[in-house]
Amino acid sequence: MAYKVEKATQIADNIFELWINAPHVAKNAHAGQFLVIRIDDSGERIPLTISAAKEDLVRIVFMTVGKTTTYLSKLKVGDEILDVAGPLGHPSEIKEWGHCVVIGGGVGIACLPILAKALQDAGNRVTGIIGARNEKLLLLADELEENCDELVICTDDGSRGFHGFPADILKQKLEDKNIDAVWIIGPAIMMKITSMATIPYNVKTFVSLNPIMVDGTGMCGSCRVTIDGETKFACVDGPEFDAHLVDWDELMNRQRIYPEQEKQSLELFHEHYCECGGHHHE
Amino acid sequence: MSKRDPKIRIHDFDEVDQGISDQNAVLEASRCMECVRPLCVKGCPVNIDIPGFIAAINERDFRLAANIIKKDNMLPAICGRVCPQENQCEGKCVLGIKEKPVRIGALERFVADWERKNGARPPHIAKHTGKRVAVVGSGPAGLTAAAELARAGHKVTIFESLHAAGGVLTYGIPSFRLPKGIVRAEIDQVLKLGVELKLNHIVGRSIPVEELLSYDAVFLGTGAGLPSFMGIEGENLNGVYSANEFLTRINLMHANRFPEYDTPVINGSRVAVIGGGNVAMDSARVARRMGAKVYLIYRRREEDLPAREEEVKNAIEEGVEFVCCANPTKITGGPSVSGIECVRMEMCDADDSGRPRPVPMEGKDAKFTLNVDVVVEAIGQSPNPLLVSLMDNLERGKKGNVIVDEDGKTSIPHVFAGGDIATGAATVIEAMGNAKKAAAAINKMLE
Numbered sequence A: 001m002a003y004k005v006e007k008a009t010q011i012a013d014n015i016f017e018l019w020i021n022a023p024h025v026a027k028n029a030h031a032g033q034f035l036v037i038r039i040d041d042s043g044e045r046i047p048l049t050i051s052a053a054k055e056d057l058v059r060i061v062f063m064t065v066g067k068t069t070t071y072l073s074k075l076k077v078g079d080e081i082l083d084v085a086g087p088l089g090h091p092s093e094i095k096e097w098g099h100c101v102v103i104g105g106g107v108g109i110a111c112l113p114i115l116a117k118a119l120q121d122a123g124n125r126v127t128g129i130i131g132a133r134n135e136k137l138l139l140l141a142d143e144l145e146e147n148c149d150e151l152v153i154c155t156d157d158g159s160r161g162f163h164g165f166p167a168d169i170l171k172q173k174l175e176d177k178n179i180d181a182v183w184i185i186g187p188a189i190m191m192k193i194t195s196m197a198t199i200p201y202n203v204k205t206f207v208s209l210n211p212i213m214v215d216g217t218g219m220c221g222s223c224r225v226t227i228d229g230e231t232k233f234a235c236v237d238g239p240e241f242d243a244h245l246v247d248w249d250e251l252m253n254r255q256r257i258y259p260e261q262e263k264q265s266l267e268l269f270h271e272h273y274c275e276c277g278g279h280h281h282e
Numbered sequence B: 001m002s003k004r005d006p007k008i009r010i011h012d013f014d015e016v017d018q019g020i021s022d023q024n025a026v027l028e029a030s031r032c033m034e035c036v037r038p039l040c041v042k043g044c045p046v047n048i049d050i051p052g053f054i055a056a057i058n059e060r061d062f063r064l065a066a067n068i069i070k071k072d073n074m075l076p077a078i079c080g081r082v083c084p085q086e087n088q089c090e091g092k093c094v095l096g097i098k099e100k101p102v103r104i105g106a107l108e109r110f111v112a113d114w115e116r117k118n119g120a121r122p123p124h125i126a127k128h129t130g131k132r133v134a135v136v137g138s139g140p141a142g143l144t145a146a147a148e149l150a151r152a153g154h155k156v157t158i159f160e161s162l163h164a165a166g167g168v169l170t171y172g173i174p175s176f177r178l179p180k181g182i183v184r185a186e187i188d189q190v191l192k193l194g195v196e197l198k199l200n201h202i203v204g205r206s207i208p209v210e211e212l213l214s215y216d217a218v219f220l221g222t223g224a225g226l227p228s229f230m231g232i233e234g235e236n237l238n239g240v241y242s243a244n245e246f247l248t249r250i251n252l253m254h255a256n257r258f259p260e261y262d263t264p265v266i267n268g269s270r271v272a273v274i275g276g277g278n279v280a281m282d283s284a285r286v287a288r289r290m291g292a293k294v295y296l297i298y299r300r301r302e303e304d305l306p307a308r309e310e311e312v313k314n315a316i317e318e319g320v321e322f323v324c325c326a327n328p329t330k331i332t333g334g335p336s337v338s339g340i341e342c343v344r345m346e347m348c349d350a351d352d353s354g355r356p357r358p359v360p361m362e363g364k365d366a367k368f369t370l371n372v373d374v375v376v377e378a379i380g381q382s383p384n385p386l387l388v389s390l391m392d393n394l395e396r397g398k399k400g401n402v403i404v405d406e407d408g409k410t411s412i413p414h415v416f417a418g419g420d421i422a423t424g425a426a427t428v429i430e431a432m433g434n435a436k437k438a439a440a441a442i443n444k445m446l447e
Helices: A067-073 A106-121 A141-147 A166-176 A188-196 A248-254 A259-272 B022-029 B039-043 B050-058 B062-072 B076-082 B104-117 B140-151 B180-191 B209-213 B243-252 B278-289 B309-317 B428-445
Strands: A003-012 A015-021 A034-038 A046-049 A052-054 A057-063 A083-088 A099-105 A125-132 A150-155 A181-185 A204-208 A224-227 A230-233 A240-242 B132-136 B155-159 B196-198 B217-220 B240-242 B270-274 B293-297 B321-323 B326-333 B337-350 B356-360 B367-370 B374-377 B415-417
Touching: A003 A057, A015 A067, A015 A106, A034 A057, A046 A057, A052 A106, A057 A067, A057 A106, A067 A259, A099 A106, A099 A166, A099 A188, A106 A125, A106 A141, A106 A181, A125 A141, A125 A166, A141 A150, A150 A166, A166 A188, A181 A188, A188 A204, A188 A248, A224 A240, A224 A248, B022 B050, B022 B104, B039 B050, B050 B062, B050 B104, B062 B076, B062 B104, B076 B104, B076 B180, B076 B428, B104 B180, B132 B140, B140 B155, B140 B180, B140 B217, B140 B428, B217 B428, B240 B243, B243 B278, B243 B374, B270 B278, B278 B293, B278 B309, B278 B374, B293 B326, B326 B367, B337 B374, B415 B428
Parallel strands: A099 A125, A099 A181, A125 A150, A181 A204, B132 B155, B132 B217, B155 B196, B217 B415, B240 B374, B270 B293, B270 B374, B293 B321
Antiparallel strands: A003 A015, A015 A057, A034 A046, A034 A083, A052 A057, A204 A240, A224 A230, B326 B337, B337 B356, B337 B367
């Protein structure tokens, strides 16, 4: 049984959203969880955060980086994904925290609407801060606005909103207001730097880690990360962890295990992918 | 059993053992003493009627032989290949006292292969009972339980978290020891009994625990998937794999055929495999086939290796270099692996396991370093905690294993468990034996 693509849209530069018919995932998905997809028989298993779930459909949002995400971006309505497994990982710790700040960088912004909504539904006041290199990489701002009491938009180049980084806004908010919990989701380097801001204030800060995975069910250990000096598996112990306890350098190293293979795979895909008729093998 | 030339076989993943011919099978079967009280049957965890099927081979009625085996074992081509027969059926054979035991494993495999080539016929299924049974995990335990329960007439659904069924048979055991086509064919036989298979379903996540418990009976066969790591410095460097990851990348995801398949694996030119069990042998032999120089580092002596003797022999023939009485202390490099530091071990008095206790030697000669770019840790697995940690009231042991009675019954009424989730890492056939007992108990409960 394969899983049908019900909606496919490009939502920003190099960023795409797909709604996939996968009832077993959609019906049980919570904020903070992910799924694992494998597009076809020769495909790789890759984890993607669940960005939204509605009835039988689940949404993923991704930036084209390597072969699999590039291939995913070419899928059209009616195309099928061979395997969709999930939901996986622990849901976000949703409770009545008080004032929560959710921060998204780049494609990580896509994880925020479901999280902001869950936090609001649990009675929290939610501030959203989203950042991207430029306006063209910003996504889901309108959707997020609906689930935040306040939303601040930042761009590195000043093309929209605040000219600067989410960390700058976070620092201001930490000075001005009482913040009870912070979520930061984005590229590892952005999560590392942004989460430093909350250390002096001793505010509980969660990050969603995205190391390389294979099975996603605790079986292989590919996704191991060091948290407070202890080895954890991001797939079953996470993917969310206390930002202040993460060994960031190790995570970033482990995300770059296969640079040459990733490049080779993508180049081959571009050579063989035919814009008119889809993917074909020689 | 004839084996392929090591010089040739280390360049591919095709099966090493070639099986026996019709003639040799009949000849071997004729050696059976047809004991009145056959010890071989007692030695078999699923109690196959061994003298019965061997007698049928002797009569050249291979179809009958297959049917006799399948009464007790729906996975004979798998068991004929991976069972440690030398410690089980063959280990008990009275002929073994004075000469060689009957090669029961080879005969089982012969019959299964013969049947597959000549068209397998599904066994009889009892009238539908209207009861629903959930089986979690599609490895040897889950498949066996599912087959037994489906034959009793229950509606069985197997939930599998990966995209392929078979558990360790699929992701763990390499195809040169157990060809994937054979695993698929035997799984298909189980599915032909009317068993429903739901892939990509993680029970506890895709199916809430309450929904699982709504079945008339539940069998947990989620295996021992959680890999152990040594806890030494440098373990999270790029190039250090658990055996599970290394084998999964290759057996399940075909990383040996990258970039035809998308999943990569570091193509190490020098690989250290740590451990001495069957999983370590599999990892070392896979690494050889990827073209690497392979060291197998084991802390005890070669004669203490827990792997099957046959697999050790295969590994040696294929050029795996054994570094025994050595224990890794540190993996060096950064960000990728560049070497592994070890200390030589000497054997002292027997420890709890009855084997000599290895103790690190002292002095500067005791330390040595191997230059390697990949390290594979094959030092064991523990029960996968994902589902069982979500089940309140499920009594578990210190190592995370589910506690069961001799029928496989857990502390939750109508929930049974078997295989590695209950026993910790063991053999395929032991898992099947547990599953058969649990299935029998479930059948009794549902009567």
